[in-house]
Amino acid sequence: xxxxxxxxxxxxxxxxxxxxxxxxxxxxxxxxxxxxxxxxxxxxxxxxxxxxxxxxxxxxxxxxxxxxxxxxxxxxxxxxxxxxxxxxxxxxxxxxxxxxxxxxxxxxxxxxxxxxxxxxxxxxxxxxxxxxxxxxxxxxxxxxxxxxxxxxxxxxxxxxxxxxxxxxxxxxxxxxxxxxxxxxxxxxxxxxxxxxxxxxxxxxxxxxxxxxxxxxxxxxxxxxxxxxxxxxxxxxxxxxxxxxxxxxxxxxxxxxxxxxxxxxxxxxxxxxxxxxxxxxxxxxxxxxxxxxxxxxxxxxxxxxxxx
DNA sequence: AAGGAGCGCAACCGCCAAGTT
DNA sequence: AAACTTGGCGGTTGCGCTCCT
Numbered sequence: 498x499x500x501x502x503x504x505x506x507x508x509x510x511x512x513x514x515x516x517x518x519x520x521x522x523x524x525x526x527x528x529x530x531x532x533x534x535x536x537x538x539x540x541x542x543x544x545x546x547x548x549x550x551x552x553x554x555x556x557x558x559x560x561x562x563x564x565x566x567x568x569x570x571x572x573x574x575x576x577x578x579x580x581x582x583x584x585x586x587x588x589x590x591x592x593x594x595x596x597x598x599x600x601x602x603x604x605x606x607x608x609x610x611x612x613x614x615x616x617x618x619x620x621x622x623x624x625x626x627x628x629x630x631x632x633x634x635x636x637x638x639x640x641x642x643x644x645x646x647x648x649x650x651x652x653x654x655x656x657x658x659x660x661x662x663x664x665x666x667x668x669x670x671x672x673x674x675x676x677x678x679x680x681x682x683x684x685x686x687x688x689x690x691x692x693x694x695x696x697x698x699x700x701x702x703x704x705x706x707x708x709x710x711x712x713x714x715x716x717x718x719x720x721x722x723x724x725x726x727x728x729x730x731x732x733x734x735x736x737x738x739x740x741x742x743x744x745x746x747x748x749x750x751x752x753x754x755x756x757x758x759x760x761x762x763x764x765x766x767x768x769x770x771x772x773x774x775x776x777x778x779x780x781x782x783x784x785x786x787x788x789x790x791x792x793x794x795x796x797x798x799x800x801x802x803x804x
Numbered sequence: 805a806a807g808g809a810g811c812g813c814a815a816c817c818g819c820c821a822a823g824t825t
Numbered sequence: 826a827a828a829c830t831t832g833g834c835g836g837t838t839g840c841g842c843t844c845c846t
Contacts, residue, residue, distance in 0.1 A: 512815075546816090549816080552814090552816085599813085599814080603812070603813055608812090
């Protein structure tokens with residue numbers, strides 16, 4: 498018996514996702530989490546294949562995704578990892594937080610491949626291309642760099658032969674360095690840059706009245722257990738708290754307030770949803786405040802006038 | 805200004821592996 | 826053990842944008 502298609506394809510929509518569809522999917526996952534992608538379209542009211550929903554979420558809507566071109570450091574990591582792992586994009590992506598396999602694959606095919614070829618390196622084997630003339634035509638500086646890279650690569654290959662094939666400690670080290678760099682970069686960002694970090698023009702922005710919260714009866718906020726009613730009531734209380742915020746952790750000097758509620762942005766376990774899961778920030782500019790709010794799954798940016 | 809070529813990227817397709825019945 | 830389901834992966838496609846002539 499043949500394999501069944503992942504979904505009934507009759508009457509399903511294909512092609513680019515609309516903001517409305519994105520909103521439906523985000524709201525659904527915000528409430529129900531990621532489970533049973535096959536059922537997601539029906540339950541979320543989408544005329545899409547479950548697979549399509551999963552791809553849309555993992556490659557585009559996930560709040561922990563980085564945006565924009567890969568940095569030089571990330572690109573170097575991709576090249577190093579590709580030399581070790583080949584076209585195993587998901588494995589490569591797992592070493593680059595916030596990047597998807599699809600994104601890396603696209604970047605490889607459109608940018609890095611060409612770059613390597615230009616440098617006289619075969620993107621498949623990571624070894625010099627047979628046509629040595631190409632290398633000789635490179636400017637002297639480039640040649641020197643190329644030679645250094647090749648020596649380095651050779652050294653790496655020798656080291657690899659002494660260790661297990663899946664040993665990625667070096668990669669992890671690079672990764673740690675990258676995280677440190679990111680941290681420094683984040684700390685030195687001004688508030689405009691901070692705001693720009695949230696790609697509100699690409700991810701549909703939800704207005705406060707559009708946020709769907711689980712439809713449960715309100716309960717006392719004194720209980721911090723993980724019921725959805727706490728989520729909704731605490732959310733509004735926290736929002737109010739934000740507006741009145743005058744705590745000791747303020748840094749008014751650069752008009753940025755970061756609360757100490759910061760928690761991990763990504764967490765599949767919805768049982769941990771409670772007040773402590775929210776991350777807040779306020780940026781004030783031109784008579785308006787912008788609040789970014791992130792919970793386990795989603796970042797929202799709400800702008801309101803300063804009162 | 806027009807249109808053809810090339811490029812970049814989101815989305816799709818088919819296959820595979822692991823888990824479940 | 827076989828049939829089936831589901832999620833994940835890598836290759837490919839097609840659309841929209843930009844650049845060039």
